[in-house]
Amino acid sequence: MTLPEPSLGQPVEGVDRVRAAAAARGLEIEIRERPAAHSLPEAAAILGIRPADIVKTLVVKRSDDTYLFALIPGDRAISWPKLRAVVGVNKLQLPDPQRALAATGYERGTIVPLGSTHDWPVYADAQIAGRRIAMGAGAHGYSLFVDADALxxxxxxxxxDISQPLE
Structure with a gap:
C-alpha cells in the first residue's frame, strides 16, 4: 500500500480536525509535515527522536460495540490483561481497519484522540506521563507533538500501567 505524500502546506482534513480539537481544549500542539514512514522506528528516525517518544494511539473495541483509545509508547506493546483489568471488562479487541475508521474518522496509522469523530475514553500508559510526545496527526505524512500531561x-x-515490552 502506497501512502500519499504530504500536501506541501495545503489544508488536510484530518490535520485540520486535530488543530481545531486542540484549540477547543486549550492544548498547545505542534504539527510537523514529514516524509511518509513505513514503520514506527523509521518515523522516529525521520523526526530525530527515540521510538519511545512516539505514542501509538490504538482504538480498542469493547464487546458492547463501544470503543476506547489506548496510548502506548512506541517501544512497547499493549498489555491486554492489564488494559482489561483497568477498564473492568473481560474482552477487548482491535477492530478491523474499516471499523477503526468508522469509530474515529481516521485511518490506521493516523489515529489520535484529538478530532476523533467520537469522544471515546482515553487510557494512557503511565510511561508517557511527564514527557513531550509525538503521535499521529490525523493524516499520513504528519506528526503531532504535545505535552503528554496536558493531553x-x-x-x-x-x-x-497498560503496556508491556515488545516481544
Missing part, C-alpha cells in the same frame, strides 16, 4: 488532563485520561 491527559484535556481528555480526562485514565493513567495506568
Amino acid at each position: 491527559i488532563q484535556a481528555y480526562g485520561a485514565t493513567v495506568d
